[in-house]
Amino acid sequence: MRIMVIAAHPHFDKSRANQALAHELKHHADIYVRDLYEEYSGWEIDVEREQQLLTQYDRVVFQFPFYWYSCPPLLKKWFDDVLTYGWAFGPEGTALMDKEFMIATTTGGTEQSYQSGGDNGFTISELLRPIQRTLTRCNGIYLPAFVSYNVTPGTDAYLAAEAKRYVEHIQTSMRALIH
Numbered sequence: 672m673r674i675m676v677i678a679a680h681p682h683f684d685k686s687r688a689n690q691a692l693a694h695e696l697k698h699h700a701d702i703y704v705r706d707l708y709e710e711y712s713g714w715e716i717d718v719e720r721e722q723q724l725l726t727q728y729d730r731v732v733f734q735f736p737f738y739w740y741s742c743p744p745l746l747k748k749w750f751d752d753v754l755t756y757g758w759a760f761g762p763e764g765t766a767l768m769d770k771e772f773m774i775a776t777t778t779g780g781t782e783q784s785y786q787s788g789g790d791n792g793f794t795i796s797e798l799l800r801p802i803q804r805t806l807t808r809c810n811g812i813y814l815p816a817f818v819s820y821n822v823t824p825g826t827d828a829y830l831a832a833e834a835k836r837y838v839e840h841i842q843t844s845m846r847a848l849i850h
């Protein structure tokens with residue numbers, strides 16, 4: 672399975688959690704990892720290149736820190752620019768048919784806070800629905816997300832263990848993830 676990870680962090684240099692995830696990915700040369708904020712520091716996304724890359728991979732993972740219950744803005748722009756009518760959706764837009772998509776996110780909030788009655792009131796699955804629907808609207812398969820909670824006080828050992836869990840999750844077959 673060919674996997675591409677699109678990492679989007681506005682301050683990757685100051686990151687601990689997403690850096691830990693990216694560091695673990697370096698041990699897996701078969702996974703293509705990209706840093707969106709580095710590649711597009713001028714915010715001019717090369718749509719044709721992105722669309723070509725998408726067609727080359729079976730599974731695309733969007734990795735980001737959870738910011739205001741959503742993704743960082745350059746990734747939102749990537750969705751807006753790359754998922755075009757007639758290519759990703761619409762009557763002729765079938766380029767992403769059955770491609771596997773997955774979110775991988777890190778949160779400041781605890782797992783307990785992300786439930787009804789918890790401090791954040793909703794689960795991560797509920798809060799990620801706009802992205803889920805964007806990807807299914809584009810004929811993609813939306814797989815269960817990887818979430819690393821409460822990363823801010825996490826020790827280096829905790830983050831390293833989460834990174835191992837992350838790489839296992841993104842390499843797991845669709846069948847095993849869903850059933």
Ligand SMILES: Cc1cc2nc3c(=O)[nH]c(=O)nc-3n(C[C@H](O)[C@H](O)[C@H](O)COP(=O)(O)O)c2cc1C
Pocket residue numbers: 680685686687688689690735736737738739740741777778779780781822823
């Ligand atoms: C602008 C901003 C918005 C944030 N919004 C949320 C949020 O909605 N929910 C949450 O759990 N954490 C939130 N956080 C905390 C980040 O998710 C957390 O700092 C990040 O996952 C840590 O990853 P890193 O070490 O890779 O930066 C926010 C942080 C920033 C800076």
